Amino acid sequence: MWMPILLVCSSMFAQDCLVVTRNWEFHESLDKCLKVSVEKARILLKEPSVFHVKPLCQKIKLNVET
Numbered sequence: 001m002w003m004p005i006l007l008v009c010s011s012m013f014a015q016d017c018l019v020v021t022r023n024w025e026f027h028e029s030l031d032k033c034l035k036v037s038v039e040k041a042r043i044l045l046k047e048p049s050v051f052h053v054k055p056l057c058q059k060i061k062l063n064v065e066t
Helices: 030-045
Strands: 002-009 017-021 052-059
Touching (some): 002 030, 030 052
Antiparallel strands (some): 002 017, 002 052
């Protein structure tokens, strides 16, 4: 499973960045995950307070004992 992640920055400084995700939104393939992540990034870039958005995906192992 893949989880979309967005790195959202309000300026060029790293301390002004946040990592945004939903821990209930998973996708079966990397391609689908990246598509969703890019769509959400484009929405955020329309906001004047957003300086930069980096769409990402992280592979998640579900139902695996640790």
